Amino acid sequence: MTATLTPRPDASARPARPVRRIGLVGWGAIGRVVGTALAEGHIPGAELTCIIDNRPLVDAPAPQLSFEDALTVCDLIVEAAGQAVVREWAERVLNSGADLLIASTGALVDPELTGRLRAAGPGRVYFTGGAVGGLDLLQAVRGLGPLTSVTLTTTKLPATLHQPWMDAELTERLRTTTEPVEVMRGTARDVPVKFPKSTNVAASVALATGDPALVQVVVVADPAATLTRHVIEAAGPHGTYRFEVAHRPDEANPATSQVVPHAVLRSLGAVVGRAGQIL
Ligand SMILES: NC(=O)C1=CN([C@@H]2O[C@H](COP(=O)(O)OP(=O)(O)OC[C@H]3O[C@@H](n4cnc5c(N)ncnc54)[C@H](OP(=O)(O)O)[C@@H]3O)[C@@H](O)[C@H]2O)C=CC1
Numbered sequence: 001m002t003a004t005l006t007p008r009p010d011a012s013a014r015p016a017r018p019v020r021r022i023g024l025v026g027w028g029a030i031g032r033v034v035g036t037a038l039a040e041g042h043i044p045g046a047e048l049t050c051i052i053d054n055r056p057l058v059d060a061p062a063p064q065l066s067f068e069d070a071l072t073v074c075d076l077i078v079e080a081a082g083q084a085v086v087r088e089w090a091e092r093v094l095n096s097g098a099d100l101l102i103a104s105t106g107a108l109v110d111p112e113l114t115g116r117l118r119a120a121g122p123g124r125v126y127f128t129g130g131a132v133g134g135l136d137l138l139q140a141v142r143g144l145g146p147l148t149s150v151t152l153t154t155t156k157l158p159a160t161l162h163q164p165w166m167d168a169e170l171t172e173r174l175r176t177t178t179e180p181v182e183v184m185r186g187t188a189r190d191v192p193v194k195f196p197k198s199t200n201v202a203a204s205v206a207l208a209t210g211d212p213a214l215v216q217v218v219v220v221a222d223p224a225a226t227l228t229r230h231v232i233e234a235a236g237p238h239g240t241y242r243f244e245v246a247h248r249p250d251e252a253n254p255a256t257s258q259v260v261p262h263a264v265l266r267s268l269g270a271v272v273g274r275a276g277q278i279l
């Protein structure tokens with residue numbers, strides 16, 4: 001085929017990419033590490049413009065703003081606060097024109113919300129792989145056709161899995177067990193809602209593999225789990241896949257693995273990346 005193609009404008013004539021103005025939601029286990037790294041200039045092309053958090057902050061390296069005010073000054077919001085924030089704010093962020101990077105992926109198993117987010121804009125929505133790996137490969141495998149089975153087994157310290165909806169017997173079992181206890185078995189549609197601060201990974205696997213109902217999730221409380229474990233096993237006509245990670249939990253918030261803020265920074269680096277980096 002022959003075609004007459006217009007030459008690309010000279011690079012020097014193109015405007016330089018503006019530094020992205022980041023609004024960080026959540027100054028907790030994830031947010032403090034992300035915000036400190038941003039304030040120290042570790043992510044080329046991104047500056048920490050403001051922080052949004054429920055509590056008054058005394059030690060923050062950027063001004064604390066309300067969500068409404070943040071949307072008037074930021075062009076990329078990084079969510080590290082919780083699923084409720086995604087439900088309440090994601091659509092407004094995108095409609096304001098800002099992009100959104102989500103850590104609390106569990107909110108995204110709700111098809112009504114994801115439908116609204118797909119229709120919103122001009123902002124774009126991104127999610128971080130967070131505590132699990134292999135998602136890029138699982139996304140690529142979908143190009144070959146659907147997977148036939150996906151399982152995630154998450155094992156954590158019992159205290160990080162206790163939930164207000166649990167009955168007295170299960171609560172006591174989690175408090176006293178000396179052995180692993182299976183606390184829930186379900187799909188990625190159901191599990192992240194039941195453990196909103198500790199099984200977002202199930203939703204992340206579902207986002208990568210394309211169907212929350214296909215992802216079988218087993219949640220295990222193990223008093224010996226000084227490392228948090230996530231095992232993803234998937235199979236389809238084109239191959240079989242297994243990814244296993246074991247993370248040291250954050251000291252202040254052991255529901256969250258220490259690696260997660262660094263996964264957020266890695267995702268952010270890819271979104272805002274500059275010439276001079278291999279992305
Ligand atoms: N994708 C993944 O692999 C992972 C995702 N996550 C997600 O990230 C979230 C944050 O994790 P982590 O940093 O460990 O949690 P933390 O509880 O340590 O910190 C969350 C911070 O956000 C604040 N916050 C909560 N709701 C709001 C709100 N509506 N507006 C402003 N601030 C708010 C909290 O304040 P307060 O305490 O007053 O509510 C707290 O300061 C988790 O809830 C989970 O959903 C976590 C781990 C892994």
Ligand SMILES: O=C([O-])CC(=O)C(=O)O
Nearest residue numbers: 131198199200201256257
């Ligand atoms: O940090 C982790 O290991 C996983 C986690 O809390 C989550 O997925 O919500």
